[in-house]
Amino acid sequence: MCRNIKTLANFEPPATDAEIRASALQFVRKVSGMTRPSVANQAPFDEAVDQVATAAQHLVHSITTKAPPKNREEEATKARERSRRRFTAS
Numbered sequence: 153m154c155r156n157i158k159t160l161a162n163f164e165p166p167a168t169d170a171e172i173r174a175s176a177l178q179f180v181r182k183v184s185g186m187t188r189p190s191v192a193n194q195a196p197f198d199e200a201v202d203q204v205a206t207a208a209q210h211l212v213h214s215i216t217t218k219a220p221p222k223n224r225e226e227e228a229t230k231a232r233e234r235s236r237r238r239f240t241a242s
Contacts, residue, residue, distance in 0.1 A: 157182075160212050164221035167212055169205075176205035 157178050160167035180200045181187050189197040 160208070161215045162217050162219060162221050163224055163227075165224070169209065172208050172212060173201070173205045176201050176208055179204055 157175050158171075160172060160175060180197060184193075184197065184200070186193070186197070
């Protein structure tokens with residue numbers, strides 16, 4: 153799993169379209185193996201990002217859960233702590 157792709161469902165405030173598109177871009181980069189497509193591959197790359205973003209928006213906005221929404225600040229703090237432990241542990 154690409155570590156740059158973040159969970160977007162069940163947050164308060166909800167994920168923005170820009171956040172969903174950024175995750176879609178990361179996914180397409182990972183799947184295609186390229187960060188910057190050539191001119192010949194730019195159109196299919198962009199189309200894939202659009203399709204993944206549309207599917208992800210539909211999914212994120214359609215999910216229902218009984219769990220309370222997660223707080224973005226608290227989750228970011230937890231992620232920083234996990235990262236600190238991962239990179240400072242010997």
